[in-house]
Amino acid sequence: MAYTTIDDPAQYFNIKLYTGNATNPTTISGIGFQPDWVWTKGRSAAEGHRLCDSVRGATKDLLSNTTAAESTNTIGLKSFNSDGYVIGNSNGYNFNSATFVSWNWLAGGSASSNTDGSITSTVSANATAGFSIVSYSGNDTQETVGHNLGVAPSMIIIKRRNVSANWCVYHKSIGAEKYLELSTTIAQADSNSTFNDTEPTSSVFSIYDAGLTGATGSNYIAYCFAEKKGYSKFGKYTGNGQASGGGPFIYLGFKPAFFLLKESSNADNWIILDDKRQGFNGRNDMLFPNLNNVEYASDRVELMSNGVKIIDNDGSINTNDATYIYMAFAENPFVANDSGTAVPVTAR
Numbered sequence: 033m034a035y036t037t038i039d040d041p042a043q044y045f046n047i048k049l050y051t052g053n054a055t056n057p058t059t060i061s062g063i064g065f066q067p068d069w070v071w072t073k074g075r076s077a078a079e080g081h082r083l084c085d086s087v088r089g090a091t092k093d094l095l096s097n098t099t100a101a102e103s104t105n106t107i108g109l110k111s112f113n114s115d116g117y118v119i120g121n122s123n124g125y126n127f128n129s130a131t132f133v134s135w136n137w138l139a140g141g142s143a144s145s146n147t148d149g150s151i152t153s154t155v156s157a158n159a160t161a162g163f164s165i166v167s168y169s170g171n172d173t174q175e176t177v178g179h180n181l182g183v184a185p186s187m188i189i190i191k192r193r194n195v196s197a198n199w200c201v202y203h204k205s206i207g208a209e210k211y212l213e214l215s216t217t218i219a220q221a222d223s224n225s226t227f228n229d230t231e232p233t234s235s236v237f238s239i240y241d242a243g244l245t246g247a248t249g250s251n252y253i254a255y256c257f258a259e260k261k262g263y264s265k266f267g268k269y270t271g272n273g274q275a276s277g278g279g280p281f282i283y284l285g286f287k288p289a290f291f292l293l294k295e296s297s298n299a300d301n302w303i304i305l306d307d308k309r310q311g312f313n314g315r316n317d318m319l320f321p322n323l324n325n326v327e328y329a330s331d332r333v334e335l336m337s338n339g340v341k342i343i344d345n346d347g348s349i350n351t352n353d354a355t356y357i358y359m360a361f362a363e364n365p366f367v368a369n370d371s372g373t374a375v376p377v378t379a380r
Contacts, residue, residue, distance in 0.1 A: 038263040041362040044138045044161035047308040054128035056121040063116040068139035075327040077130035084109040087143045087165045096321045102193040148178030148235040155180045162258035170246035176236035184232045185256040186266035193251045200244035203357045205268035217299045262365035273352030279342030286362035297355040300348045
């Protein structure tokens, strides 16, 4: 029996650490594929989270920690290549002697037109990995947008590109009647004008007249994720307020490489942990998508062979009875791969 369709998660998602040298150009290699979405953050320098993708074009910057409109940065991420990308000497990508992390996803390469929705979209999709990048324009009415995943997305991150606006997030655990903002700390907010109170389907997601998702004259980019067993998982957990290792355990079914979480029931920061920046338990450092802060030394979360263990009662991760949503990607599947071979994994 096949338990996962992805034997090697690193073919679709990979993490790269590098040190800036302020040289234009500088090649960042070792990703293992040509990425379609690159999310870069300075670890030792207070630089913004910079998100670039192949649909908008490599030089088009968006920052998750601000409301800023898209900008063209010719000395930022300059181009994608078969094993990574090329950067210039922009401080946000290549500050001299600063440490950086980039999280890299593979979509479908060159984008194509999608007419599944009432609005024609432009999409780069990788149905195997459950990830697509979708570009579309709003018109202030109830509309649908095609995403090319073949199954309903579990999470959608949307940004209005041509004017200042907050980032908007759909997550299956809070439903389409509510939304979160990647650029702020707000708790889940109720609105019928973001996703039209309509859950996404296997072919489209819904938008309405909100400036966050569907304003007339505005262009949008959406990052859509569908869950794939053994590779990605999207869900929620409830805090218990216990410290000293007594917090919740979140079963994922794989050893996580990347874990994004947010308290949805109350206002608090978004948090990213991964298995490369420190790479061992007792020191899984945090970065915050809504802040430009340097990396925060932390021992609050442990990345295990089959999930995540909360070991502290800090409010951002473990308030009693609070709800937290998450997005996770695998380093290794915990179960057998498609060839039937057991994949050994261990905690660090």
